[in-house]
Amino acid sequence: MRILTVCLGNICRSPAAESVLLHKLAEAGLGHVRVTSAGTADYHVGERPHELSVAEGERRGYAFSTRGIQFEDTHFDDADLVLAMDAINEADLLELVRSPEDRAKIVRFGVFASDAGDGVRDVPDPWGRPAEAYTAMYDQIEDAADGLVRALQEGTLDEVLARHGAGR
Ligand code: 4NP
Numbered sequence: 001m002r003i004l005t006v007c008l009g010n011i012c013r014s015p016a017a018e019s020v021l022l023h024k025l026a027e028a029g030l031g032h033v034r035v036t037s038a039g040t041a042d043y044h045v046g047e048r049p050h051e052l053s054v055a056e057g058e059r060r061g062y063a064f065s066t067r068g069i070q071f072e073d074t075h076f077d078d079a080d081l082v083l084a085m086d087a088i089n090e091a092d093l094l095e096l097v098r099s100p101e102d103r104a105k106i107v108r109f110g111v112f113a114s115d116a117g118d119g120v121r122d123v124p125d126p127w128g129r130p131a132e133a134y135t136a137m138y139d140q141i142e143d144a145a146d147g148l149v150r151a152l153q154e155g156t157l158d159e160v161l162a163r164h165g166a167g168r
Contacts, residue, residue, distance in 0.1 A: 001152065002034045004079035005109070006089050010039030010068040012126050013085040013137060015049040017109060019062035020138070020145045028149050036078075038071040040092040045070055052126070056134040060142075076102040081157075083109040083148075086122035111164040112147030113140065120164060 003021060007013035014037035021035045039045075047068045048054070054064050073096045076082065082105045084090035090108050097103045110120035123140050126133035151157045 002079045003081045004075060005037040005083045006071055006093060007085040008039055008041050009044045010037055011044045011047055011050045012053045013123050015064060015066050016053050016057055017141050019057055019064055020141050023062050024145050024149050028153060030152055038069050038075060040071050040089055042070040044068040052131055052134045056138050060138060073098055076105060079105055082106045085109055107161055109144045111160060113144040
């Protein structure tokens with residue numbers, strides 16, 4: 001299983017989701033699952049994650065080692081699941097699909113959140129916002145990461161994806 005987390009800049013949300021998922025997957029004995037991240041934009045290619053994202057993440061025990069990259073359509077070949085942080089990221093990814101197989105890999109991260117029901121919450125863009133926005137971002141990311149790890153442990157991933165109309 002290969003997971004790719006995607007936001008706009010690849011410096012705030014998607015590196016945070018990557019680090020949280022790696023940590024929680026390892027804790028759950030799912031350390032073989034690969035996780036990487038990318039941004040739909042090229043604004044921060046080569047940059048380290050945002051200092052507020054790193055500060056709050058490290059406070060919670062997560063590690064950061066990535067540099068920003070921009071998502072390209074060939075990245076679909078290297079992922080089984082492409083997790084969009086918000087609806088705009090999802091729409092931007094859908095513009096880049098080359099096949100129904102690519103399309104089937106895209107889902108919003110919020111489908112794994114504990115409050116996912118008929119609607120799914122976006123992970124809001126914290127760029128330019130104060131530290132509190134990053135605290136809320138991690139609370140939301142940790143909750144969705146727990147849901148995704150549970151789905152992998154319980155073998156219910158396809159069920160969750162189908163419930164939210166992903167893969168169509
Ligand atoms: P991210 O946040 O998509 O969570 O990495 C952003 C970072 C930078 C910009 C926008 C969002 N920007 O416009 O530069």
